[in-house]
Amino acid sequence: MKNESVVDLIKDLTAKLSAVAEEFNGRVAHAADPAPTSTEPSETDLVEQAQAVLAERRLRRRFLPSELFHEPAWDMMLALFVSRDERQPMNIKALVSMSDAPVTTSQRWIEHLHKLRLIDRVIDPTDRRRVEISLSYDGEQAMRGYLRALLLR
Template identity: 25%
Template sequence: MLIVDDDQQTREEFCEFLSSVGYFCLTATDGAEALQTLARRPTIGIVLIDVAMPTIDGMSLLTELGIRFMPHRPLVPIVVTGTPKVETVIAAMRAGAMDFLAKPVAPRDLLTSLRLASNKWLMMNSHFRMLALLEGSADIGSRSVTADEKAFGAGTLSRDDLIGFVRSLIKMRHRRNDIFKSTKFSDPSWDILLDLTSASLEGRDVPAISTSAAAGVPLTTALRYVKNLTDDGIIRRWEDPDDKRRSLVRLDNDAFECMVDFLSRAHALLTAPPSPSR
């Protein structure tokens, strides 16, 4: 994460505390330095921004983030100020801030805000990855197949082979979670997509509750991911005609074709014979 504040003591205090609880921190002394750092470090996901800074203040920095970075990558800003005013809070939220903290910031409040920001970043990251998948699959479909792809049999998997491959991927992800016991690798949207791809290949419609369980996160969190994917048109959701108390979900046809294309090519790459040494 990136801490942007013109006060050196504040930067050091934030960094010391956040490092002690496992966050990796970078700092910037003003908005201009922050923009340079964000341009160089695309992996930064959370930005803690002080409002009162010289040259480019916090509100101007928020505006720049919204124009230059946030449309293209997951980025979650949190605003901090020593003089909180209602109009400033409203302006910050409208400019894309996820939260607004008043100095002096209590450690508990900061950790709560960062936890929410991390969850939001995970959801945004999954959204961007899915868009990239859909766009990439469309690009692949519009070009000619290379000789290597023909040799590897891209897109020629049988339905049963593809079902087996998807099940293996799901088992591998579960095994990884069992080993590392960590949420740092969680990617609920992708787990949901794998589960629904398997169901579509088998001709099954899945209850929303059931596919949420595949995400490996709390049910309420998983259902938010299902809603986001539904809102994006990647998942179709409707009321179960046999049980009005639940809803069913299935991958949209275009999303299913993208997943099949992607997984077929992934299988081809993973099973390709090693290239001869030169």
Template identity: 25%
Template sequence: MTNDAVQPLDRIQSIREELDRLARQIADFGGVRPSADKRRALRTLAKGLLWQRTVIASYLDSSDFVDPATNLMLFIYAGATDGQAGTLSAGACCEAAGVPRTTGLRWIGILEQKGLVKSTTDPKDKRRTTVQITQEGRAVMDRCMTAIDDAPTAGISY
């Protein structure tokens, strides 16, 4: 295959992936999004979960109990405002996740590849990176927090 033939195939694959992503997003809540009040409550729940994870890690050897991806998503989701993504510094995200900046930036990159967050380098200061949750990331976290809020101890039996 020539390069000219490969480019349209790559474009078709890219369009298919975007359509798949949009279909998943529309399916989240059957097209119904949480109300502003419900989303505020879900963000408060996310803040509480992040705090609980921080407390647990402080009593245990935190290096064995750090989950940067979950902590980052909780922090970024909690920092979002109604109707839009809050812009947070990568440094604050890394600190909240309880990991060194290099580890946090690596995980932010992974979350970005999955379409859950978007990072931007400040054009005036290349050392500064900001992070925002994407619509897809917000939808995933809305579903997750709703499931926790609706049944916080479901599935746990002794």
């Protein structure tokens, strides 16, 4: 009887070890599988989307009166997102030209975007008349979120 209980224990232990080995092999095989491809847009995708939105906005101005689409702040935000990727500093003069609005209107929008903490302004230490404009962290995150949503819809 003692032999039977030892044999039963060995059989039971063998079955349990076999189950553990199968589980281990399954986990090893799963770990070796390549990670699933991400559906998250890349940085390049986001910049290309911003460029496409800017191009579409300019295109419609060729065919329709520009006062129908007067959103200088939005044009500036798009231009700043693209310029950030191109590592091109954007000064007020360049940003005003991107807004397709009068200088005073554009400057008011720049001030408003700054108050909303969507852009940062940095005075050039060598020429204090020159002010560099860039998206703030919050502005960049907002633009990324919007562009990502456009790509994933």
